Amino acid sequence: MTREDIPIVADEDVVRVRQVVRSYAQRAKLSLVDQTKLVTATSELARNTLTYGGGGSAVVELLGEGRRQGVRASFRDDGPGIPDITLALTDGWTSGQGMGLGLSGARRLVDEFDLDTAVGRGTTVTVTKWSR
Amino acid sequence: MTGVERIPILKIGDVLLASIQVDLQDRDVLALQEDLAEKISATGAHGVVLDISAVDIVDSFIGRMFATIAATSKLFDAHTVVVGMRPAVAITLVELGLTLGEVRTALDLEKGLAILAELGEQAPR
Structure with missing residues (x-):
């Protein structure tokens, strides 16, 4: 299998995503780091x-x-969308309870980062990491 | 829905040790935070050791919980040391931009306990 769809509706799905991405990353022979x-x-x-x-x-x-x-992971929701992308990608800025490192931090950790969002239309974030 | 995974908390002298051996869901970390606060309050422990040597990722939520646990413990006059962080986790945390606040870190359990003993001596009670 070279592609897997994972619904994200509950807490444990976040763990499931981590496990699937880990196994794909191993198959793509990414280094441990x-x-x-x-x-x-x-x-x-x-x-x-x-x-x-x-x-x-x-x-x-x-x-x-x-x-x-490489491994590519794409996250899609039909939520409220992000009104200000620049702000959302700023370290320390959060609209919720978090630390504001989610988007900006995730972007630093991958090779390719793509954010597609519109207010009222939802958000899709796609990240890719390649083996070296 | 699976239930909350309760992380066992062991007491060694006046130190509490929680060794995380499972892939943490957010609610497991929240449960650990509550369990530790109750246990510190009940035992008067002066230190908390979080062993993360089996943890293969720490994201911003989990990292923030470590900082929250340390801040809560401090209210009960207890210090917190995170021990056994894997090198790949440490490199990732730095790149993510996460700082662990008041959390002390140590290479392993032995060094963590030594730090707590030292901190205990500085503030005798």
Whole structure:
């Protein structure tokens, strides 16, 4: 299996996302540090999907591009969307109870980061990490 | 829905030891925070050791809970030391931008207990 869909509707789904991403990261032969970074980033994003998006789903994919392999994880919700993307990506800014490191921190931990959001239309965040 | 995973809290002298051996759900961490506060209050422990040597990721929620546990413990005059952080977890935490607040860290349980003993001597009661 090179692709897995995971619904995110409850607390334990965040743990499930971490476990699936970990196993994909191992298959893509990411180093232990890179595995840990990717799993941590996706843990932040899965929790955002649950907390701010009101639930949604994750898609985890194994990528092959020439000799390098990677893992891409995409988090989608139909929540309220993010009105100010620059603000949401600022360290320490939070609209909720968190520390405001979720989005900005996750972005630092991955190789590619894409944020697609519109107020009232939901949010999709996609992150990718490649083997070195 | 699975239930809350209760992390056992052991008492060694006047130190409480919680060794985290499971993949933590958010509510498990919240439960640990409450259980520790109650146990410190009941035992008058002067130190708390959180052993995370089996933990393979610490994200901002879990990290914040460690800081909250330390802050709560301080209200009961107890210090908190996190021990056994894996190198990959440490590197990731720095890049994530997370600081652990008042939480002391030590390489292993032995060094953690030594720090607590030292802190206990500085403030005799």
